[in-house]
Amino acid sequence: MRPEAVAAMDPWLGRHFGNPSGAHPLAREARRAIDEARDAFAELLGAEPGEIVFTGGGTEADNLAVLGSAEIRRGAVLCSAIEHAAVHQAALVVGGATVPVDESGVVRLDVLESRLADLDEVALVSVMAANNEVGAIQPIDEVAQVIEETRPGTPLHTDAVQAFSWLNVSAVASRAQLVALSAHKFGGPQGVGVLVVRGAAKLAPRMIGGGQERELRSGTQNVAGIVGAAAAAREAAATRSATVERVGALRDRLADGLLSAIPDAFETGISAEPGGDRSGRIAGTCHLTLPDVESEALLVLLEEGGICASAASSCSSGAMKPSHVLEAMGVGGLSSFGSLRLSLGWTTTEADIDRALEVVPPAVARLAEAS
Ligand code: PLP
Numbered sequence: 001m002r003p004e005a006v007a008a009m010d011p012w013l014g015r016h017f018g019n020p021s022g023a024h025p026l027a028r029e030a031r032r033a034i035d036e037a038r039d040a041f042a043e044l045l046g047a048e049p050g051e052i053v054f055t056g057g058g059t060e061a062d063n064l065a066v067l068g069s070a071e072i073r074r075g076a077v078l079c080s081a082i083e084h085a086a087v088h089q090a091a092l093v094v095g096g097a098t099v100p101v102d103e104s105g106v107v108r109l110d111v112l113e114s115r116l117a118d119l120d121e122v123a124l125v126s127v128m129a130a131n132n133e134v135g136a137i138q139p140i141d142e143v144a145q146v147i148e149e150t151r152p153g154t155p156l157h158t159d160a161v162q163a164f165s166w167l168n169v170s171a172v173a174s175r176a177q178l179v180a181l182s183a184h185k186f187g188g189p190q191g192v193g194v195l196v197v198r199g200a201a202k203l204a205p206r207m208i209g210g211g212q213e214r215e216l217r218s219g220t221q222n223v224a225g226i227v228g229a230a231a232a233a234r235e236a237a238a239t240r241s242a243t244v245e246r247v248g249a250l251r252d253r254l255a256d257g258l259l260s261a262i263p264d265a266f267e268t269g270i271s272a273e274p275g276g277d278r279s280g281r282i283a284g285t286c287h288l289t290l291p292d293v294e295s296e297a298l299l300v301l302l303e304e305g306g307i308c309a310s311a312a313s314s315c316s317s318g319a320m321k322p323s324h325v326l327e328a329m330g331v332g333g334l335s336s337f338g339s340l341r342l343s344l345g346w347t348t349t350e351a352d353i354d355r356a357l358e359v360v361p362p363a364v365a366r367l368a369e370a371s
Pocket residue numbers: 057058059060062084086128130131132159161162182183191192193315
């Protein structure tokens with residue numbers, strides 16, 4: 001967590017531990033803290049304070065957007081084929097349909113347009129701002145344009161959970177009526193999410209009870225978590241452009257170094273050559289496809305070398321299944337391959353990259369030889 005977030009949370013875990021729904025001074029103090037956090041997110045996201053709903057994380061924000069829309073509006077939920085499970089699985093539960101992506105991982109606007117035109121009714125379109133596995137940035141403005149031209153009035157949800165650290169979500173998602181964030185992706189605490197709800201978006205709540213958060217998310221708010229999330233968001237936004245530049249350069253050095261040192265590796269959806277065009281990727285993602293390497297075995301070797309990495313989405317913890325993102329991009333067509341996702345963040349240093357460049361290529365070579 002960002003130190004600013006830890007420091008901001010501390011008082012709300014002890015001395016000021018009031019329930020924001022109460023009427024006494026301690027409660028009013030807690031309510032004021034939440035209101036300030038709401039104002040901060042509104043400003044950072046280009047929304048009104050009354051349009052900010054705090055949730056228990058990114059999954060909950062996505063579920064509220066998808067399931068909450070489907071309960072109020074008739075018709076299908078259309079989402080891109082590379083959505084995080086929090087959107088993808090929720091859309092499937094309500095009989096949703098997916099829109100394919102091209103080989104670089106970008107949603108096919110032509111197919112979106114024809115699906116929108118063909119369906120009888122559409123409850124919601126959901127396209128993420130940036131993908132969590134390969135980092136592909138999606139053209140949210142163009143998605144909104146297609147909706148406006150084909151199905152005006154259909155709400156658009158964008159999962160901006162991976163985007164906030166790297167992109168100005170206020171600008172990127174300005175035409176989306178629903179926008180989801182998760183605090184632990186930008187240096188805030190785990191278990192705190194935000195959903196912007198505005199314009200044509202009408203939602204049925206998933207949590208019913210005391211009517212907190214404009215009746216959209218009942219339950220006593222996590223005051224310390226919300227305050228910490230706002231502190232982290234302010235810091236992430238204030239330092240964003242410098243972080244993107246610094247971390248982007250580290251990512252380029254990492255990706256180019258690995259591509260040079262590992263025969264037959266390719267940067268997923270980009271190129272097999274160093275120096276590929278990464279302008280369509282967020283700065284914190286380096287994703288490689290490695291022929292003849294088993295991802296699970298590679299992760300074990302990397303762990304021995306002190307590298308914490310992921311084969312696919314770290315959120316589908318547990319069983320290693322083929323990634324639906326890679327499949328959608330057509331990478332699954334390879335007969336035998338492994339994938340490696342190395343994530344960078346605001347804490348990543350040059351020494352981390354040196355270490356990864358030292359450890360990853362020999363580990364891959366060992367496995368390729370064995371296979
Ligand atoms: N959406 C995306 C794109 C994610 O990457 C994640 C988590 O990694 C989530 C949603 C879920 O967020 P949370 O872990 O806060 O529930």
